[in-house]
Each structure stands twice: as C-alpha cells, then as structure tokens.
Amino acid sequence: MLAAALEAIDELGYPRVTVAHVTVRARVSRRTFYELFGNREDCLLAALESVVELVGEELARVGIDNLSWRERVRTGLWMILAFLEREPMLARVVVVQALRGGPRVLESRERALAMLADVVDEGRLESARGVECQPLTAEGLVGAAFAIVYGRLLRGEREPLTGLFGELMEMIVRPYMGPAAARRERARPVPVAAPSAAVASGMGPVVSDDEPAGGRGGGSGDPLVGVPMRLTYRTALVLEAIAGRPGVSNRVVGDLAGISDQGQISKLLARLERLGLAQNTGGGHVRGEPNAWSLTELGCEVALRLRANVVVRGEGV
Numbered sequence: 433m434l435a436a437a438l439e440a441i442d443e444l445g446y447p448r449v450t451v452a453h454v455t456v457r458a459r460v461s462r463r464t465f466y467e468l469f470g471n472r473e474d475c476l477l478a479a480l481e482s483v484v485e486l487v488g489e490e491l492a493r494v495g496i497d498n499l500s501w502r503e504r505v506r507t508g509l510w511m512i513l514a515f516l517e518r519e520p521m522l523a524r525v526v527v528v529q530a531l532r533g534g535p536r537v538l539e540s541r542e543r544a545l546a547m548l549a550d551v552v553d554e555g556r557l558e559s560a561r562g563v564e565c566q567p568l569t570a571e572g573l574v575g576a577a578f579a580i581v582y583g584r585l586l587r588g589e590r591e592p593l594t595g596l597f598g599e600l601m602e603m604i605v606r607p608y609m610g611p612a613a614a615r616r617e618r619a620r621p622v623p624v625a626a627p628s629a630a631v632a633s634g635m636g637p638v639v640s641d642d643e644p645a646g647g648r649g650g651g652s653g654d655p656l657v658g659v660p661m662r663l664t665y666r667t668a669l670v671l672e673a674i675a676g677r678p679g680v681s682n683r684v685v686g687d688l689a690g691i692s693d694q695g696q697i698s699k700l701l702a703r704l705e706r707l708g709l710a711q712n713t714g715g716g717h718v719r720g721e722p723n724a725w726s727l728t729e730l731g732c733e734v735a736l737r738l739r740a741n742v743v744v745r746g747e748g749v
Contacts, residue, residue, distance in 0.1 A: 433458040433465060434482065437475045442521045446476065446529040459669075459690055473534045476525075480537060483526045484544050487515055501554050502617070505604060508551065509577075510597055510623045516581065517593040527578070528585050549574045555608035562608035573604050597622055666691060670700050671727070674710055675735040678726040681714070685725060701725060709734060 436457035440449045451472055455465050469475045490511050496504045516523035530541055553570035556562045577600050598618040606614035673688035686697040704710035709731035714724030
C-alpha cells in the first residue's frame with residue numbers, strides 16, 4: 433500500500449489523493465487500509481519515514497561517523513543527492529509533495545532537516561573562522577540546499593541532482609573554512625558511489641516488462657542485482673502473498689495475488705524457487721499433498737524492501 437500511495441501522490445498530488453486512490457492501486461479493501469493507517473496522512477508519514485530510514489541505512493553502511501567533519505558532510509551530501517536522483521518518484525513525493533502534508537508530516541520533515549543541520553553545525557569546531565558562526569548558519573545552509581533541490585524537482589528539470597554536488601559543498605564549507613577551502617572543495621572529484629540500500633539487499637526498483645530496467649529515473653542495471661530476473665507487478669504480489677501467509681498453496685497464492693491462471697502461478701513459483709527466493713515445503717503432486725510455499729532468507733529481504741522502498745509499476749508478468 434505504501435508503493436500504491438507513493439504512486440498516487442506523485443501522479444495526482446497529495447491534496448487530491450484519497451484513500452480510494454490508494455486502495456484501488458494496491459488492490460486492497462478500505463478496511464485493510466484502515467487496519468494499517470488511520471488516514472492518508474498516516475500513510476504519507478509512513479512513506480516519508482521509510483525513505484529517511486533507507487537513507488540512514490546507506491549512511492550507516494559506509495561508516496561516516498569515523499570520518500572528519502568535511503568528509504562526513506561530503507559523503508552524506510553525495511549519498512543523499514544520489515539516492516534522490518536514483519529514486520525520482522520518491523524524491524518528488526518526500527521533497528515536493530510532503531510540504532503539502534499535514535502537521536505531523538511537516539514535523540517529521542523538520543526533524544530530518546534538523547538532524548542534517550546538527551551535522552553541518554559541527555563545522556564550527558573546524559577553524560577559528562568557524563567558531564564565529566552560529567547554529568543558525570547550519571540551519572540556513574541546510575534550508576538553502578533543500579530549497580535548491582526542491583526547485584529542481586518542482587520544475588521537473590532533467591539535469592542530474594548530483595550535478596549540484598560541487599556547488600553545494602562549496603556553499604557549506606565557505607562559512608566554516610573560508611573561500612579558499614570552499615573553492616578547493618568544489619574542484620574535488622565526486623566521491624566513489626556507494627551501493628544503494630536496494631543494491632545491497634540484492635534488489636532494485638520493481639518495473640513492468642515494458643519499462644527499461646533502470647525505471648523512469650533513467651538509471652541502469654538489473655532491478656534485482658545478482659538475481660537474473662526482472663521483478664514485475666505480479667511477481668511482487670506473489671512474493672508479498674507468500675510473505676503474509678507462509679505455507680500457502682499455489683491456489684491461495686493466486687487468490688491473494690489476484691491471478692486466476694494457475695498455470696501462470698505455477699510458472700512464477702517455480703521461477704522464484706529456482707532463484708532461491710521461495711521454497712516449497714509441501715509434498716506437491718508427487719506425494720498427493722498440496723504445495724506449501726514460504727520465502728527463503730533472501731526472499732524475505734526482498735519482500736521487506738518491497739514494503740519499504742519499491743514503487744511498483746505496470747502489470748506484466
């Protein structure tokens with residue numbers, strides 16, 4: 433449902449999205465929606481916090497806490513810009529549409545910006561020049577960087593967000609370390625790209641069969657890095673069905689995923705089993721017992737990431 437909500441918000445704009453828009457896309461009932469979320473605001477808040485958590489996981493993975501202030505800011509800024517560039521729909525929702533949310537969404541956004549400002553504020557300890565700065569300096573720098581990214585996304589500009597990296601680093605370093613250090617920072621080569629949270633878990637964006645593997649963001653690479661298949665909408669539904677009901681039979685998987693063709697379900701399940709994403713613990717036709725499907729450890733990781741990060745598009749198989 434988070435994936436459906438993100439898609440609806442991006443397409444229609446948050447003020448126009450209703451619970452019905454989400455439930456129709458997610459193929460669930462209104463009752464199911466309200467079992468998880470109190471209202472659409474709760475849904476947007478969950479999506480926003482999931483994105484913040486994903487970025488946090490990427491930053492934790494590269495261990496920026498052990499870096500100097502400038503390298504921490506440099507690495508963190510690069511990874512945030514790269515994430516937003518890699519996930520354009522998520523970027524539009526959490527940067528642009530979230531500003532149209534209610535008080536709790538705006539509070540969550542302010543908390544995220546405050547955490548970034550706290551990191552930037554540590555620049556006051558870097559030099560005698562930095563000591564003269566006030567905490568408001570960091571707030572202003574983070575706010576300015578956010579406004580620049582917001583403007584790019586709002587206007588739908590096609591230039592990559594990572595193209596802003598050098599100038600933003602120059603802007604951030606200047607108050608704390610002076611113009612010479614800021615110019616040197618702008619001239620430095622960009623950091624080596626760190627693997628995304630999706631890649632690290634062996635999964636990329638879910639796409640339909642008629643969409644390029646890189647998705648609408650124009651990226652490249654297999655949607656399931658290391659797994660030779662493309663995750664489509666129906667395949668994702670099958671994974672989600674098994675994750676929610678371990679031990680289900682082929683027929684129940686089909687019912688939960690909304691796929692009536694049992695031959696199609698059998699092929700999908702066999703493919704997931706070959707790829708090490710699902711396993712059959714039942715006897716099957718050979719023993720005259722029903723199949724009993726559950727996810728492997730890798731399959732559980734993929735299903736978990738689907739709930740948190742993936743935008744599902746299309747209905748190909």
